[in-house]
Amino acid sequence: EADIYQTPRYLVIGTGKKITLECSQTMGHDKMYWYQQDPGMELHLIHYSYGVNSTEKGDLSSESTVSRIRTEHFPLTLESARPSHTSQYLCASVPSGTYNEQFFGPGTRLTVL
């Protein structure tokens, strides 16, 4: 059973607020990912990390930023939320190795009013 957590599960917030979406995993996985998904649509990779102090932007341009100070923690921050940021944000992790499955968290559904 994968142990990857995301908080909050749901967040409704006003325009201009700073928010941080939390993602933690207790499996010691080196690789972590953030995806953005609108209802019924594809998942888009927005950030990834291959280990501590490593962060890269994904295929979809995003105004969010991430940090990876500890192996188990990969938070995503929006400095000034806008209605266009309304979406579901999914975090995933992968252990190092030749092939390993991605373990996903339950997601955070963000609504910006």
Add this chain to the structure above:
Amino acid sequence: DAKTTQPNSMESNEEEPVHLPCNHSTISGTDYIHWYRQLPSQGPEYVIHGLTSNVNNRMASLAIAEDRKSSTLILHRATLRDAAVYYCILGAGANNLFFGTGTRLTVIP
């Protein structure tokens, strides 16, 4: 990036087998074929993966065509819990997988 083509939706009766097709005519020699599924209001979960040979696990079977240009995910007995969006994805490992829109499977009681 090699892409996959899946039907938008499929229906199955409960307790019957389900065959979910996927076409990937531009697959490269190093691409694995991965299947994930996403239950309502949850993140995706891994189902199965393969390279050339057919694969079986406790969740499903994966049948891969000899030329690797198509594959089929087989659920042997669909249950209501199997209702989900199923994604067929190509990639050389579990990194940076492209999740398309998948096939929405409806299971009819």
